[in-house]
Amino acid sequence: MNAPHPPKVAGIDSTVPAPAHTVASVATSTSPAAPANPQNAPGVLLQDRLAGWVSDLTTLHELTEHLARTSSLDEALQELLRAGAALVGARRGLVVLEPADGHGPDTMIGLGLARADLGHIETIPRSAVPYGRILEGLPGTDDGVAVPDLLAEKGLDPRHREVAARLGYAASYTLPLAPGAGTDAARTAEAARRLGAAVWLYDEPAEPSERQRHLVGLYARYAAEHLARLLELERTRASMATMSEELLPSRLPRIPGVQLAARHRTSPHGGGDWYDALPLPDAALGLAVGSVTGAGPSAVAAMGRLRASLRAYAVMEGEDPVAVLSDLELLLRLTEPARSATALFGYCEPALRRVTLAGAGHSPPLLLGERRTEFVETSVSAPLGMLACWEAPSVEVHVEPGETVLLYTDGLLHRTGDPTDRAFARLHAAAAGVPQALRRDPGAIADHVLRTVLPEGVQTTDSTEDVVLLAARFE
Structure with missing residues (x-):
């Protein structure tokens, strides 16, 4: 039985293969043109779902292995952007690193964006962009913020509209970077430990599917734990260098x-x-x-x-x-x-x-x-x-x-x-x-x-x- 081709998101084929069969595909298989044994349909559905889960876990394992091999904060942030872009089907993105404890370092790193492009994005009022609301800890941002069509968004800040048109992106998906389990009971602790936010930009109106959001959410939580370790190491190195220089x-x-x-x-x-x-x-x-x-x-x-x-x-x-x-x-x-x-x-x-x-x-x-x-x-x-x-x-x-x-x-x-x-x-x-x-x-x-x-x-x-x-x- 052939699986349906996974849908495209923003004109880019999904990097992570979707589960091979869904309920709809089983219904198709039982049509007169393709008779099937009803006793075997549940087993086939379960096997296909298991195959999809295994494929997702394999992809996450490979991506997290790549991330674990990074040894510096900048290198890890670049790897996070590349992997996240592949998972959500985007081409460009940026990470805003701004630890909630206020001890820094604060930085912004882009994927497919020049330093001047990041400068334009920084001119947008913080309250007008999802990553700004995430960094300020506003409610409704813990599970990420999708803006599927920026130009159709009501009440969009004029400066945001101008920058989006200049840089040529039409949609965005933003996730918080906070170590933790991601459960409701851990929301407050996560906000206190928040490191920043990751943003992926689409060239045309689009948004990640539910499965893509799930995968990139799992990856982002692991990445935040890794980034937290590298951040502490970076701070320790900076403190040692400062003490030695003094x-x-x-x-x-x-x-x-x-x-x-x-x-x-x-x-x-x-x-x-x-x-x-x-x-x-x-x-x-x-x-x-x-x-x-x-x-x-x-x-x-x-x-x-x-x-x-x-x-x-x-x-x-x-x-x-x-x-x-x-x-x-x-x-x-x-x-x-x-x-x-x-x-x-x-x-x-x-x-x-x-x-x-x-x-x-x-x-x-x-x-x-x-x-x-x-x-x-x-x-x-x-x-x-x-x-x-x-x-x-x-x-x-x-x-x-x-x-x-x-x-x-x-x-x-x-x-x-x-x-x-x-x-x-x-x-x-x-x-x-x-x-x-x-x-x-x-x-x-x-x-x-x-x-x-x-x-x-x-x-x-x-x-x-x-x-x-x-x-x-x-x-």
């Missing part, structure tokens, strides 16, 4: 004879990499980079304590970098015996273009100039907190006019994914390849090195490594 220098000092630039990216988990640049007596300058073991709030807090302690030791005895790191090691061992750290401290005398360096388990700085690009050979030593008494000799470097010293943390090397020797070679090649036009600007040098060493960028959300790059160009 513990680092708000601005770099201005010291005659040297130009400074710094680049820092915190991992989503919150790492303990840090840098510092502080003026010292006798027109000297202290430069430091380091990394604390671990991740999360405890590592960020330990990083802040370690940096503050190093600043104090540098002011008191910065001309002796070995003494500075020795004091820091003693403090770390006494106050946080379960933690270790790497550090590199340089005492710079810009007038003499001389840098005295000492390192504790840290990667060597890189010297970049017109005639040379080379790593500074610092003494190999253990990280702080791993020996009963730390001490290693310092090294003195004379910098030529126009040369730049690059200090960095191991996260820059680890994010390459290469073995250590290849990561060092990549960093060296990136520094050597800085164009001549950029070499007078330490910020441009740092950006070029980062782009070359990490071509995929330093904002990747799956990396557990911080990135710190501090550039000092001597005049």
